[in-house]
Amino acid sequence: MSKTEFKSESKxxxxxxxxxxxxxxxxxxxxxxxxxxxxxxxxxxxSLTDQNVGLNKDEFKINIEIDKPNRIITITDNGIGMxxxxxxxxxxxxxxxxxxxxxxxxxxxxxxxxxxxxGVGFYSAFMVADEITVQTRKYxxxxxxxxxxxxxxxxxxxxxxxxxxxxxxxLKIKEDTDSENYSEFLEKYKISALVSKYSDYIRYPIxxxxxxxxxxxxxxxxxPEYDEVTEDEVLNSMIPIWQRNKKDVTEDEYNEFYKxxxxxxxxxxxxxxxxVEGVVTFKSLLFIPSKVPFDYHTKEYKKGLQLYSSGVxxxxxxxxxxxxxxxxxxxxxxxxxxxxxxxxxxxxxxxQLKNIASTLEKKIKNxxxxxxxNDREGYEKFYANFGRNIKYGLVADYGAHKDNVKDLVxxxxxTEKKLVTLKEYVExxxxxQKDIYFATGESIDxxxxxxxxxxxxxxxxxxxxxxxxxxxxxxxxMGDYNGKSFKNIVNEDVEEExxxxxxxxxxxxxxxxxxxxxxxxxxxxxxxxxxxxxxPVCLTAKGGVSFEMxxxxxxxxxxxxxxxxxxxxxxxxxxxxxxxxxxITADKEKAEKYAKLLYNQAVIIAGLxxxxxxxxxxxxxxLMN
Ligand code: ADP
Numbered sequence: 001m002s003k004t005e006f007k008s009e010s011k012x013x014x015x016x017x018x019x020x021x022x023x024x025x026x027x028x029x030x031x032x033x034x035x036x037x038x039x040x041x042x043x044x045x046x047s048l049t050d051q052n053v054g055l056n057k058d059e060f061k062i063n064i065e066i067d068k069p070n071r072i073i074t075i076t077d078n079g080i081g082m083x084x085x086x087x088x089x090x091x092x093x094x095x096x097x098x099x100x101x102x103x104x105x106x107x108x109x110x111x112x113x114x115x116x117x118x119g120v121g122f123y124s125a126f127m128v129a130d131e132i133t134v135q136t137r138k139y140x141x142x143x144x145x146x147x148x149x150x151x152x153x154x155x156x157x158x159x160x161x162x163x164x165x166x167x168x169x170x171l172k173i174k175e176d177t178d179s180e181n182y183s184e185f186l187e188k189y190k191i192s193a194l195v196s197k198y199s200d201y202i203r204y205p206i207x208x209x210x211x212x213x214x215x216x217x218x219x220x221x222x223x224p225e226y227d228e229v230t231e232d233e234v235l236n237s238m239i240p241i242w243q244r245n246k247k248d249v250t251e252d253e254y255n256e257f258y259k260x261x262x263x264x265x266x267x268x269x270x271x272x273x274x275x276v277e278g279v280v281t282f283k284s285l286l287f288i289p290s291k292v293p294f295d296y297h298t299k300e301y302k303k304g305l306q307l308y309s310s311g312v313x314x315x316x317x318x319x320x321x322x323x324x325x326x327x328x329x330x331x332x333x334x335x336x337x338x339x340x341x342x343x344x345x346x347x348x349x350x351x352q353l354k355n356i357a358s359t360l361e362k363k364i365k366n367x368x369x370x371x372x373x374n375d376r377e378g379y380e381k382f383y384a385n386f387g388r389n390i391k392y393g394l395v396a397d398y399g400a401h402k403d404n405v406k407d408l409v410x411x412x413x414x415t416e417k418k419l420v421t422l423k424e425y426v427e428x429x430x431x432x433q434k435d436i437y438f439a440t441g442e443s444i445d446x447x448x449x450x451x452x453x454x455x456x457x458x459x460x461x462x463x464x465x466x467x468x469x470x471x472x473x474x475x476x477x478m479g480d481y482n483g484k485s486f487k488n489i490v491n492e493d494v495e496e497e498x499x500x501x502x503x504x505x506x507x508x509x510x511x512x513x514x515x516x517x518x519x520x521x522x523x524x525x526x527x528x529x530x531x532x533x534x535x536p537v538c539l540t541a542k543g544g545v546s547f548e549m550x551x552x553x554x555x556x557x558x559x560x561x562x563x564x565x566x567x568x569x570x571x572x573x574x575x576x577x578x579x580x581x582x583x584i585t586a587d588k589e590k591a592e593k594y595a596k597l598l599y600n601q602a603v604i605i606a607g608l609x610x611x612x613x614x615x616x617x618x619x620x621x622x623l624m625n
Contacts, residue, residue, distance in 0.1 A: 003154035006092060025182075028124045029191065030198035030260060032075050032169055035122060036062045037202045039079025039167060041313045043139055046080070053139065064195075064208040064235075068186045071173040073129075078166035081138035087147045087157055091122060091134065126151055128182055129171035135160060136167040195235040198256060203311055205234040240311055242285035242332050246273055258287045261306075262330045266290050269382055272367045276359055280352045284360060286331035286367075292385045296328070303327035305360075308334040321357045323401060325393025326364050328386045333360070365404045372408065372421070380419060383410055394474040402478055409474070411464040412444050414457055420464075422481045428462060435487040438464040440472050440548040442607040451535035451605065452490050458533065463489060469552040490606075491541040508572075514584050515568065518595040522566070522611075529569035536574040539602040540567045547606055568602055593623055 040060045047053035055078065063076040082090065125132055130150055137144035144162030149155035162168075174182045184190050188210060195206050210233040219225040241249060241257050255267040269290035275283050284305070295301045303324070304317030311334065322329055337352055368390075372379040383390075393405035410419035415428075425436060437456060441447035447465040456463055466472065475486040515526045524542065532538060541547050541564035553562035570577050576598065583591035600616050603609075610616050 003156055004088075004092065005154045006152065025127045026185075026194055027198070028128050028171075029075075029185075029194045031121050031124045033062060033195070033199045033202060033206060034260060036075060036077035036079060036167065036169075037199075037204055039077055039081070040204050042080040043078070043165070045313070046139065060204045062202070062204055062206045064191060064206065066186055066188055066191065066208070071175075071183075071186060073171045073173060073185065073191070075169045075171075076166065078164060081141070081165050081167050082134075082136045082145070083138040083141050083143075084145050084157060086138065087134070087136070087145055091147055091149075092155065125169070125171055128173055128185055130174045131172040133170040133172075134167060135162055135170070137162040137165050139165045192233075192235050198260065200236045200253075201239065201241045201257065202236050203238055203240060205238060206236045207232050207234055209233070240308075240332075240334065242273060242283050242334055243311070254285075258330070261332075262287065262289075264289055264291075264293075268330075269378065270367070270371060272363075274360075274363050276356075276363075278359075280335060280337050280355045280359075282333055282335035282337070282356055282359075284331060284333045284363070286329050286360075286364065288329060288382060289385075290381075293328075301327075303329075305329070306332045307338070308332060309338040310334070310336045314338065318353070320353055321360060323357075323361055323393065324396055325390050325401065325405060326361065328389060329364055361401070361404060365408065368408050380410070383419070388468060388470065391468065391470050391474050395470065395477040399477040406478060406481060411438070411466060411471070414439075414448070414453065414463040414465060415460075416462070425462060425464065426482060426484055429484070433461065434484070436464065436481060436484050437461055437487055437489050438466050438471070438475065439490045440466045440488060440546055441490070443467050446607060449605075450490060451532050451538040452540070454533055454535070455531035456489055466548075469548060472546055472548055488546060491546050508581070511581050511584065514591065515570070515580075515595045518592045519568070519599055522599065523568045524565045525567045527567060527569055528572050532569060532571035532574070535605070536571050536576040537598045537602040537605075538569050539606040539608070540569055541565060542567050547608055551608075568599060570598070590623075593619060597623065 040062070043053060043055070044057065044060055047055055060078060063074075065074045065076070066072075067074070132149055134147040135144065136147070144160050146158050146160045147155055148158075173185055174180075176183050188208060192208065192210070199206060209230050211228060211230050213226040214229045214231075216225040216227055241253060251271075254271045258264065258268045258271070259266075267290065268287040270288040271286070273283070273285045286305070293301060302317050302319065303322050304315075304319040305321045306313065307315040307318040307321065318333070321333060333356060335352070335356065338350070368379070371382070387410060390405055391409050393401045394409065407421060407423055410421060411425075412418070413420040413425065422436070429436075439447050439450060439453050441450060444465045444467055447453060447467060453463055453465075466475075472488065475488075478486070480486070512526045512528070516523065519526070523539075529538065539547075541550075543565045545553075545562055545564040547564050550562055550564040553560055572578075576594070580591055580594040580598065583594060596616075596619055600610050600619075603611075
């Protein structure tokens with residue numbers, strides 16, 4: 001019988017796994033038990049509507065047997081089992097698993113430990129076993145199969161006889177070496193301790209035969225006599241962690257649960273649970289990851305919460321429970337009010353589900369608000385990871401969620417030089433300031449250098465610097481914040497008290513006309529500026545469309561050809577502008593060159609691209625000659 005090779009990526013990862021000097025070998029057990037539990041979940045779910053399964057809820061179990069002399073651990077479940085294709089697809093390749101992709105991306109870090117902390121499910125067993133045999137029969141399939149492998153060189157699948165549906169995993173434990181002790185995994189006390197540590201909440205009994213000293217029934221109490229007996233013992237408490245009293249669960253337990261359940265190798269940044277009684281009664285246990293999931297910004301990432309009905313898993317990722325702007329939240333929801341018979345499709349339209357979702361949205365919002373209030377540093381770290389996502393909540397669904405989100409978003413402040421909330425901004429606003437000022441641009445740095453911001457900064461005004469394309473849409477969608485409207489100082493002619501640096505030249509319409517005629521339809525208007533100080537020119541956008549929007553739309557919807565109306569503002573007290581004016585009569589050709597030069601400068605400062613770079617270069621050269 002020839003061996004089937006593992007897919008090439010799998011082989012590489014397996015090699016790494018087998019040869020890694022890994023200190024947490026023990027996680028192999030939790031991975032196998034968790035697979036067994038998932039398999040039972042699946043069959044249990046079927047059994048609710050299919051009489052043929054023939055098992056009651058309390059008949060589902062996971063068994064562990066230890067054969068110390070032969071160095072064998074066997075883990076047996078009566079879950080759904082696997083057929084030949086399942087074995088090939090599930091155990092023949094790990095290339096598609098999230099952990100592998102993660103490993104690939106982080107290969108440079110050379111951090112082999114990640115493999116173990118992350119767990120690569122079933123394959124972690126190769127850390128302690130040099131041979132793994134899987135005997136399995138799938139529900140509704142007559143033929144049973146055996147899958148056998150001793151590591152990276154491949155696996156064999158053969159047909160076998162197996163009376164019961166379910167899966168048996170047989171691990172041949174490695175011999176001890178000078179540096180590694182594998183024999184401890186053949187000790188019952190050790191296995192029992194590992195189950196308590198990692199798999200206590202598993203909702204099916206994990207059973208192992210244990211030796212006890214038992215008081216002999218007819219023994220005299222004065223002079224007790226004991227028998228050594230072996231009895232099946234349930235090693236886990238079986239109470240789901242979210243059903244336990246918050247104060248009885250340690251931080252470690254929450255962290256372990258999170259890492260195992262949601263395939264993260266780092267502790268969550270935030271854990272919060274809720275017990276809600278009302279129209280719909282439910283418990284939730286939610287987590288916020290401390291890092292952005294590696295696939296978060298890809299199509300592969302699916303938002304959602306695990307949905308249970310009285311402890312029975314109905315859906316692994318119920319996306320309807322989370323709005324898009326909170327898609328980073330992971331966790332579990334358990335409600336006794338959901339009927340198990342409703343099909344999964346039906347469930348999506350379920351009114352109860354909608355009710356849970358809207359309650360959860362508020363709970364998450366409250367949790368984030370109190371985080372922001374009580375641990376600014378922690379919140380800002382979180383915000384660096386997921387803030388952009390939250391901002392989308394301001395525009396999503398035509399602004400339907402904006403009130404839930406408006407106090408969770410942060411913007412960079414020109415005066416505070418750090419991230420601030422809109423509330424903080426408004427509280428600092430002077431009596432004489434009507435609107436919230438913001439400025440859009442490519443980056444905080446480039447916005448800070450814009451001629452427009454210079455003017456307001458000098459007046460001591462606080463400006464919110466907005467370098468994300470979403471920002472402007474967000475303000476537009478909000479309309480106002482607690483009655484204060486938003487003004488983009490890059491675009492709008494914001495009238496400020498004491499704006500009177502008007503000069504004589506202001507009434508010089510000939511100059512403006514000359515420049516406009518020279519530039520043609522490159523600009524919609526040329527005006528004397530009230531806000532320019534050290535810069536000769538700037539470009540502002542008129543009408544609703546800003547330059548940042550124009551840039552965004554050029555990427556998002558190029559066919560729409562959205563273009564901002566360009567207004568060239570010139571600074572009448574700047575020597576460069578004066579030189580231009582002087583030349584209009586003295587040397588018209590030169591004046592035209594100056595006008596084009598200043599226009600292109602304004603284009604560059606606005607973060608737009610010069611339409612014809614080589615023409616612009618020629619222009620500069622001709623002026624230098
Ligand atoms: P993961 O559990 O993360 O999907 P694993 O490598 O642990 O990755 O397992 C791969 C797949 O093999 C599982 O998703 C499941 O489909 C199947 N599998 C593993 N163990 C069992 C089992 N005891 N019973 C049925 N299927 C199993």
